[in-house]
Amino acid sequence: MAASPAVVVPQRKAQRFSPGLEAWRRFRRHKLAMASAVVLLSIVAAIVFGPFVWRVPINEIDFAAKLQGPSWGHPLGTDDLGQDVLARLLYGGRVSLAVGLCAMLVACFVGVLIGSLAGMSRGSVDAVLMWLADFFLSLPALPLLLLIIYLFREALKNVLGPEGGVFVMIVLVIGGLRWMPVARLVRAQILSIREKEFVEAARALGASKLRQVVRHILPNALGPVIVAGTIDVAAAIIAESTLSFLGLGFPPDIPTWGRVLFDAKDYLDIAPHWALFSGAAIFLAVLTINFIGDGLRDALDPRRVL
Amino acid sequence: MSRQYLIRRLLIVVPSMLGISLLLFTVLALAPGDPFGELASNPAVPPEVRAALRAKFGLDDPVWSRYLHWLVAMLRGDWGFSFVSRMNVDTLILQRLPTTLVVIGSAQLLAIVVALPVGVLAATKPYSLFDQIANTLAFIGFSLPTFFTGLLLILVFSIHAPEWMQLPFVYRADVAGTGWRFYWEHVRQSIMPVMVLGLFQGASLVRYVRSAVLDVIRLDYVTTARSKGIGERKVIIKHVVRTALIPVVTLVALQMPIVFGGAIVTEQIFRVPGIGSLLISSILANDTPVVMGVTFVFACLVVFFNLMADLIYAWLDPRIAFR
Numbered sequence: 001m002a003a004s005p006a007v008v009v010p011q012r013k014a015q016r017f018s019p020g021l022e023a024w025r026r027f028r029r030h031k032l033a034m035a036s037a038v039v040l041l042s043i044v045a046a047i048v049f050g051p052f053v054w055r056v057p058i059n060e061i062d063f064a065a066k067l068q069g070p071s072w073g074h075p076l077g078t079d080d081l082g083q084d085v086l087a088r089l090l091y092g093g094r095v096s097l098a099v100g101l102c103a104m105l106v107a108c109f110v111g112v113l114i115g116s117l118a119g120m121s122r123g124s125v126d127a128v129l130m131w132l133a134d135f136f137l138s139l140p141a142l143p144l145l146l147l148i149i150y151l152f153r154e155a156l157k158n159v160l161g162p163e164g165g166v167f168v169m170i171v172l173v174i175g176g177l178r179w180m181p182v183a184r185l186v187r188a189q190i191l192s193i194r195e196k197e198f199v200e201a202a203r204a205l206g207a208s209k210l211r212q213v214v215r216h217i218l219p220n221a222l223g224p225v226i227v228a229g230t231i232d233v234a235a236a237i238i239a240e241s242t243l244s245f246l247g248l249g250f251p252p253d254i255p256t257w258g259r260v261l262f263d264a265k266d267y268l269d270i271a272p273h274w275a276l277f278s279g280a281a282i283f284l285a286v287l288t289i290n291f292i293g294d295g296l297r298d299a300l301d302p303r304r305v306l
Numbered sequence: 307m308s309r310q311y312l313i314r315r316l317l318i319v320v321p322s323m324l325g326i327s328l329l330l331f332t333v334l335a336l337a338p339g340d341p342f343g344e345l346a347s348n349p350a351v352p353p354e355v356r357a358a359l360r361a362k363f364g365l366d367d368p369v370w371s372r373y374l375h376w377l378v379a380m381l382r383g384d385w386g387f388s389f390v391s392r393m394n395v396d397t398l399i400l401q402r403l404p405t406t407l408v409v410i411g412s413a414q415l416l417a418i419v420v421a422l423p424v425g426v427l428a429a430t431k432p433y434s435l436f437d438q439i440a441n442t443l444a445f446i447g448f449s450l451p452t453f454f455t456g457l458l459l460i461l462v463f464s465i466h467a468p469e470w471m472q473l474p475f476v477y478r479a480d481v482a483g484t485g486w487r488f489y490w491e492h493v494r495q496s497i498m499p500v501m502v503l504g505l506f507q508g509a510s511l512v513r514y515v516r517s518a519v520l521d522v523i524r525l526d527y528v529t530t531a532r533s534k535g536i537g538e539r540k541v542i543i544k545h546v547v548r549t550a551l552i553p554v555v556t557l558v559a560l561q562m563p564i565v566f567g568g569a570i571v572t573e574q575i576f577r578v579p580g581i582g583s584l585l586i587s588s589i590l591a592n593d594t595p596v597v598m599g600v601t602f603v604f605a606c607l608v609v610f611f612n613l614m615a616d617l618i619y620a621w622l623d624p625r626i627a628f629r
Contacts, residue, residue, distance in 0.1 A: 032442070032445075135322060135325050137560070137563075138322065138563065138608050138609060138612055139326070139329075139563065139605060139608070140562075140563045140566045140567070140601075140604040140605055140607075140608050141563055141564075141567060142563075142566065142567030142570055142571075143566065143567075143570065143585060143600065143601045143604040143605075144601065144605075146570075146585060146586070146589055146597075146601075147330075147333060147589075147597060147598075147601045148333060150589045150597060151333060151334065234449070238451050241451060241453070242451065242452075242453060242567070242571060245451075245453045245571070246570075246571070246574060246586055247590070248586075248589065248590075258453075261453065261454065261457070265457055265575075268457060268460060268461055268465065269465050272461055272465075275457050275461075276461075279451075279453075279454035279457060279458070282451055282454060283449060283450055283451070283454060286449040286451070287445065287446060287449035287450075290445055290448075290449050291445060294445070
């Protein structure tokens with residue numbers, strides 16, 4: 001084919017669209033969510049890489065430097081034993097964020113499982129499972145959390161060691177008390193998606209129920225679950241900090257953010273920096289996660305015009 | 307509200323209460339540790355005495371019979387004896403309950419008083435500057451954990467405030483003074499706990515109120531009201547808000563479990579002598595009967611508030627009762 005050199009059609013790249021790109025484009029328009037993503041990423045980076053840069057040990061006791069305000073040697077000051085608050089917060093952030101993430105995974109796993117079971121089976125199984133979800137929703141979470149931790153702490157400590165035991169228990173209990181919203185979301189999504197033509201096509205081709213759910217329905221029901229999961233991370237961080245703040249979470253040698261605040265609260269008048277920095281860490285993490293969840297809600301809702 | 311709905315709704319309470327009691331008992335039964343563990347390790351107590359004690363208190367019975375036994379005792383009001391306070395658990399809880407209810411009640415009131423006007427105003431001008439500021443503040447409000455807000459308030463109002471506006475940060479049941487002075491002192495020491503809880507609740511309530519009003523404000527009957535020439539103020543207050551508040555009632559009740567969580571934390575920070583701080587101190591002192599009793603009371607309160615919400619909801623919106 002002879003190309004005419006005179007007319008050069010400027011080859012505009014065809015605009016690519018994918019659900020991911022589209023969601024990203026929408027997410028970027030939520031300014032607070034974008035700013036929050038940047039802040040949260042820097043917090044995560046500081047927590048993950050910080051201890052390699054800031055090599056002060058978390059448990060170096062120095063009574064000569066106790067309860068000091070911020071200085072060059074201790075950017076966030078020291079606590080009542082002269083331990084460096086920055087090092088403790090960097091270490092504690094790992095535990096706090098890990099608890100948040102793992103509890104969210106537990107909640108999402110249980111929620112998706114029960115929601116799919118209820119949505120696909122209808123009838124009496126559905127009714128019982130949803131009654132169970134309603135029942136769990138009406139339980140007072142914090143008193144129950146305290147009760148379970150009070151009764152089972154010693155036993156798990158003996159099996160998994162003081163740190164591992166408390167970690168597993170807190171994650172399981174927080175996650176186990178937060179699956180209900182996810183389950184209801186997944187069930188509602190399944191009830192509407194299972195009647196769509198593409199699922200009917202899969203059914204007609206002989207796809208098993210499991211395959212219908214895993215391959216066809218769940219990927220299309222993911223948006224609200226992601227949003228709920230994001231907010232669950234924030235809620236789990238608050239729950240863990242609350243437990244530690246009440247003195248019933250991790251043992252004193254594991255400085256999670258809530259635990260540091262618990263230790264700091266009795267020195268509020270002479271060393272306010274101690275409480276302020278640890279509280280600010282919790283607040284910043286929770287606030288940014290909530291904003292990101294809000295941004296994701298806008299980005300992942302296909303009906304929303306943005 | 308039809309009588310039928312009332313009865314049907316009241317009947318739902320029974321399985322929820324049974325479920326809660328079953329859950330609590332299961333947790334207690336699965337928990338390691340034996341109430342006679344101390345006797346087992348004590349060489350002065352011969353094994354046959356231990357066995358006789360176990361048989362007397364029914365510890366070797368099958369689980370279901372222990373559950374029934376426990377349930378009947380709970381229903382009769384025999385909640386056990388507090389090892390630490392040296393008194394019956396139900397008396398102890400009844401002493402502490404009014405304080406908690408007053409604090410929670412005033413906090414909810416504060417939350418509603420703050421959230422209603424702000425939410426409605428934000429919804430009448432969506433995406434305006436006011437709406438954006440309110441939304442951001444709401445986000446900050448429910449991202450601030452109650453224990454941190456409490457410490458911040460203590461820092462500001464008890465440590466760094468000038469003398470005349472300082473607030474006490476320890477709640478005292480035995481206020482010195484009589485008459486007006488007595489009430490004034492009580493109000494003064496309740497300000498901080500109520501503010502912590504109320505603002506946290508109000509922050510999440512603002513967003514609910516806003517979206518509820520936004521749902522209603524676009525409906526046709528509102529346009530009709532406007533086209534009849536009714537002033538905007540009157541349309542909002544008489545037509546929009548009255549309808550929009552119906553779902554908010556349910557949301558206030560559904561928030562109750564979270565409120566109780568917040569109440570435990572605030573009571574602990576400000577040393578308010580309610581059942582929340584009782585729960586924490588009993589846990590720290592290994593006082594199992596009190597821990598069980600307080601948890602059960604919290605669960606009952608949640609069930610009760612859910613019931614109230616459903617009844618109020620059916621009363622406000624008669625369509626519900628006919629479903």
